[in-house]
Amino acid sequence: MLRLNTIRAQPGATHRKKRLGRGAGSGKGGTSGKGEKGQLARSGGVSRPGFEGGQTPLYRRLPKRGFTNSARRSVVMFNLKQVATWDPKLLATISLETLQAAGKLKGRFDRLAILGTGEIQHPVHVRAHKISASAQKKILEAGGKVELLQIQKKFKMERKSRG
Numbered sequence: 248m249l250r251l252n253t254i255r256a257q258p259g260a261t262h263r264k265k266r267l268g269r270g271a272g273s274g275k276g277g278t279s280g281k282g283e284k285g286q287l288a289r290s291g292g293v294s295r296p297g298f299e300g301g302q303t304p305l306y307r308r309l310p311k312r313g314f315t316n317s318a319r320r321s322v323v324m325f326n327l328k329q330v331a332t333w334d335p336k337l338l339a340t341i342s343l344e345t346l347q348a349a350g351k352l353k354g355r356f357d358r359l360a361i362l363g364t365g366e367i368q369h370p371v372h373v374r375a376h377k378i379s380a381s382a383q384k385k386i387l388e389a390g391g392k393v394e395l396l397q398i399q400k401k402f403k404m405e406r407k408s409r410g
Contacts, residue, residue: 323343325341326362326365331365333349333351335370335371342374361375362379367386369389376395
């Protein structure tokens with residue numbers, strides 16, 4: 248019976264560690280494979296990633312451009328002409344969750360916006376964060392429902408009172 252204490256590596260799969268600095272006959276005697284002198288031959292002689300021997304490193308030579316907003320929200324937008332092509336049985340309710348489940352979204356989005364380009368014939372229930380006035384009018388005329396979702400803040404800064 249196979250047990251954890253009986254498992255062994257296949258023959259030849261493991262090797263003994265090469266012992267460094269154990270004489271000329273060992274193949275790694277003297278400098279122990281570190282070459283002669285220099286920073287890398289010293290004990291503790293390692294340089295940080297990106298170090299180029301005192302030359303100005305690449306990350307400092309390249310210009311710094313732009314700004315990355317950590318509180319960015321990604322909005323996915325759909326026009327009514329796109330919504331009209333979807334199967335009304337599969338997507339009777341249109342929200343971020345149902346679109347993700349139906350495979351209509353590629354990537355991760357925080358908000359859903361519906362725009363009014365195009366026409367829609369079948370009634371749909373739309374749960375979106377933003378909707379244009381023309382889209383809302385067309386959806387209601389087709390017998391659908393519109394539900395505006397509350398936009399939630401991504402980061403909440405709390406102040407601690409001193410006292």
